Amino acid sequence: MTQPETSCSASGAAPRFPVRRGACPSLVNPMPTGDGLLVRLRPAAAGLTPGQWGTLADLARTFGNGLLDVTARGNLQIRGLAHQDAAQQLSAELSRAGIEIRSGTAVETPPLAGLDCAEVADASGLADQIRDAIRQHTPALALAPKLAITVNGGGLFNLSDAISDLRLDAVRHGGQVLWRIALAGDARTARPVALVDEAQAVSHVIALLELLHAQGSASRGRDIAALVPALDEACFPAELTAGPVNPAGVIRNGSSAVLGLRLAFGRMHAGELESLMAGLSGLGATQVRLAPDHALLVLGLPDGAIPAAARLAAEQGFITRPDDPMNSVSACPGTGFCAAGRLDTQELAGLLASQAPDLLDGSCTVHLSGCTKGCAHPSPAPLTVTGTDAGLRIVLAGRAGDAADLNISLEEFRALLPALQQGIAQHRQAGQTAAQALSLSGAAIFGMAP
Template identity: 45%
Template structure:
């Protein structure tokens, strides 16, 4: 890899496209680069090298994204080519092209229906060979199931493995997560790549801004001769995945999921964590969804020590961590589009409205209406606008707010909302149940202080 091969495309220094080494994104604290390592299993040396690269070429801030990628912040134009050279020197190869996501333990988890890796690799090669022009943020999920499946990940195209008496079949669907995506076909393994490429070709033919949600399902289904349309497949799926943070038994293996608070950590702290976890017996690390790092190779004794090490470094490492249900973007400290401090807002929600954070609903705190941290709908979205912080229920950051409070009135608003929910909550009631039975007008009144 040469420095010249990573010349920056200045036309892509804009928000809205996926940031990469060749197309970094300008943010409030400099350029941002997103890395998708080719290897599912990273060594301690790989992570220490990434920490060193983040310090030398950026401001040292590292993020694990909601989709399990790595972001480095605070770079400048001159540092990006040097970053690429240092990644190559460290032996860390990163992917380019369409994002194709698979469960982090594909091929390792004995409870999975099928290993997603071969299908994902074949599809990746087919798309590269076709050289089609596709939407910059087009996303594909190939989900073979298992403990940490990707059933809750939204994608333009989804392939979900289904267990049948004849073996594994793949449900091809578009525009959503496992429950909301629209079924196109149910395909055997030997027809999956061709069937999926028919959908990819339809996206390309419709134009570079076309997403999965824009396609017509009956037309796609009619053009696929293999299998049925998979409309009944959703009822065949096993239960949804566990959150990756916390302790997992994967066959005979122990895996610990740790997450930096709200997905962001300084390189020095990450390096300290990796060194401590290695001393506890960690053998490899895997990036996972929900801003999580999976720690593999631990014994029972080592896992207990690893949890203590993670807590000392400020990482969440149990399934009770309240902030794990909160998705936030960089906020005003790291993005010029953001209008308020999302980290401080998340801390306020944890402190004053922890009843929302039992894991039964998603909470999204967005610095602006683009909603980069959580493109899907959330039970509660708090979005920065020119007028303050808007409240959206069961929607996206781009949806109209039901109520807005000034940024300096946000903490009192959350205190009022938290008090309302505590007073109305029945014993052992989940946040989802509580929100479902509470009238939106009641929530809005508490948020605005009109009780």
């Protein structure tokens, strides 16, 4: 959407840092990256008012370089802080503004928990019980910084696709709502270990966290999966098979409507955010919530104000339509913003849109990753392009760090784009999608052998 206005690195040039796994940036421990220090914020409130979002925009400009991210998991990041003192000052100003930020182990719930007309259960109360139990545990649990617990009540914006160390999914079973507890994966791939009611859920979670604690502070869900007896479950309940709706556009939630806005490349500038929030406030919006897949959800708009709100958001660079081709692209900030980045993801997305538009038909995600961490899209994607010091790695039906199907230079990839566009047309049958063409033809769709 925009480039940073200023450089906030101490030397004036962004240093190069190795790819780091397992680190989680926070106000206490900001992470050095390509455009200064990065902090990740998890607001305690389910949503913030437009005025509070305006405050965040102002703080991002004051203490950072004016760029904010919404991550694949729906967390907020402020980029470009110059030094540790700036993070401490930012923390103090957030507190003064009444914006409480959660710390500790991430316990995630669907963005409309308690409001989603299609949810199986409201996950927010159980999530709060888990947070309290972790906070009050004696001795304190030593858990991995990036360990994630998902409490998925289902619904329109369910978290069935979120990969988590420990997950609780609400299911209907025997005429009641139970919580299916599973380890290491999304709702379809995680290993189920218990099916309990809400009253039993917290003790089961704490027992698993104690097992992780005993294995060491770097342990993740996958490290204990084999130590816990699996639940004998013949099939997945239907609630676990449907993914969330596309978070771009107008989504009906019972008698009300939610306006979903996706961030191109997961990034917005403070000025864009301020203009958006000022306009939304004037149109009657009461609350804006963070959502997975690099999105914001606008609540409280009268139906008659939604078209004007969507036009305003589009003018500020947000994706407002479910059929926008850029919905098919999941990209990290890339070079110039992340020290590990070896790919200009924004440039490459533009090339794909102009030279291989049939690829972006909405049937699949194209993941553009600056490095093998794959932060923008942790799950497998039909097509992933990863930047490395040696060039590009093309991964089909996998993650950024998986073995490559093709290793080519950026120049070779640019030259292959017309062949990719032609290959989709040639390899798919009538009525098939780009995703089906990729699945059926593999690397041959590029017109070259692996």
